[in-house]
Amino acid sequence: MYKNKKHSRLLLAALATSALTTSVASQANTDDPIRIGIMLPFSGVYAALGDAGRNGLKMAIEENSAQLNGRKVEFIEVDTEARPERAPELASALLNQHKADFIVGPVHSGVAMGMLKVLRNQDTVMIIPNAGAAAATGPMCAPNVFRTSFSSWQPSYPMGKVALDSGYKKVVTMSWNYGMGKESLDAFEESFSAGGGEVVKKILVPFPKTEFQPYITEIASLNPDAVFVFFAGGGAVKFVKDYDAMGLRGKIPLLGSGFLTEGTLEAQGAAAEGITTGLHYADELDNAINRKFRQDYQAQFGRAGDIYGVQGYDTGLLIANAVAQLNGDVSDRQAVIKAMEQMTVHSPRGDFTFSRAHNPVQNVYLRTVKDGINHVMGVAAEALEDPAKGCKL
Secondary structure: HHHHHHHHHHHHHHHHHHHHHHHHHHHHHHHHEEEEEEOOOOOOOOOHHHHHHHHHHHHHHHHOOOHHOOOOOOEEEEOOOOOOHHHHHHHHHHHHHHOOOOOOOOOHHHHHHHHHHHOOOOHHHEOOOOOOOOHHHOOOOOEEEEEOOOOOOHHHHHHHHHHHOOOOOOOOEEEEOHHHHHHHHHHHHHHHOEEEEEEEEEEEEOOOOOOOOOHHHHHHHOOOEEEEEOOOOHHHHHHHHHHHOOOOOOOOEEEEEEEHHHOHHHHHHHHHHEEEEEOOOOOOOOOOHHHHHHHHHHHOOOOOOOOOHHHHHHHHHHHHHHHOOOOOOOOOOOEEEEEEEHHOOOOOOOOEEEEOOEEEEEEEHHHHHEEEEEEEEEEEOOOOEEOOOOOOO
C-alpha cells in the first residue's frame, strides 16, 4: 500500500512538472514573433507586382494587429528576382535558417515550382499570392500549401461560354508559348469547344517575343468571329496597340484573360476600348471592403490598389484570422492548416473560401473596357472552383 501511494505521489509530481514545462514552453513560443517569410520579386521586370503584394500583405497584418493576441510579427524579405533557379535556395533558408511560420510567394510560376520542391509537406505554411501555375494546386498540391490568387484555369474557362453567348462560333486563340499562356488557352478552349465552338487556330508566340504583326496579319486572313488571348504586362500593351494599329479593333472582337487589361490600360490608351476580359477582381467592385481597401491603399502608398495588392492583402487576412482563431499560438501546424481550410476570407474581390486543393473558390467577373476603365458587366462565373486535376489531397 505504501509503495502504491508513493508511486502515485511521484506520478502526480511528474505530471505537474510536465504540465509546468509545457506551459513554460508554450509561453516561450507565444513570446517569440510570428515569422513571415516573403519571397517576391523586388527587382527586375516583376518588381512592381512584388512591391504591391508586399504592400497589401503588410497593410492587412497592421489593420488586424489587435487580433493577434499580443504576438509580434517579423517579416523576412528575400528578392526572388523572378528567377526560378534561385527559388530552392531561398525557400530552404526561410524554412531552415529563419524558421518561418508562413512563407509567402511568389509572383512567377517557375519560382513557385522551385519553392514547392522544398516547402511542400514541410513544417511551415506556404501561401501563393499570385503565381497561377495549375500544378501548385494540382499534381503538386499539399496540405501546407494554399493559394490566395487564382489558378491559370479560373479567369479563362468562363470566357468560352461568354464567347458562345455572344454568338461567336469560330475563334483564334493566341499567347506566348509558356506554361501560363498555354494553360489559359486550354481553359478557354475546354469550355468553348464543349458548347460547340471551334478554335480554328492556336497561335503560340516564342516568349518573350513582342513582334506580333505577322501573327495579327494571319488572324486577319482567317477572319474569325473573335480572338481570345493571354498576354500580360508590356506584352499586353504591345499586342493591344498592334491589334488596333493593324485595323482589327472594331472588326474582330478581342477577348482575354483579365491580365490583358489589368494594370495596362493607361499605356494601352484608346486601343483597349471594347476589350472584354474575365478576372477575379475589378477596381470598381461595389462593396464596402473594396472601397475601404482602395482608399487606405492609396493613402498609404500613394498609388491605386490593384489585383496584386488585393492578393497580398488577402494573404495577410488569411494569416491574421488564423492567428486570431488559435489565440496567437501557431506552433501546431495542423491546427493552423485546419483553421485556414475552414475560413471564409472577406476580401475586396468578394468573399471566397478554399477548395479541397486549397485554391480560392471565387467569382470571376466579366469586364469590358470603356473610357479607359474595366467596367464590370456582371459575373462570368460564380464561386468557381478549379478542378485541381492530379491533386491527391
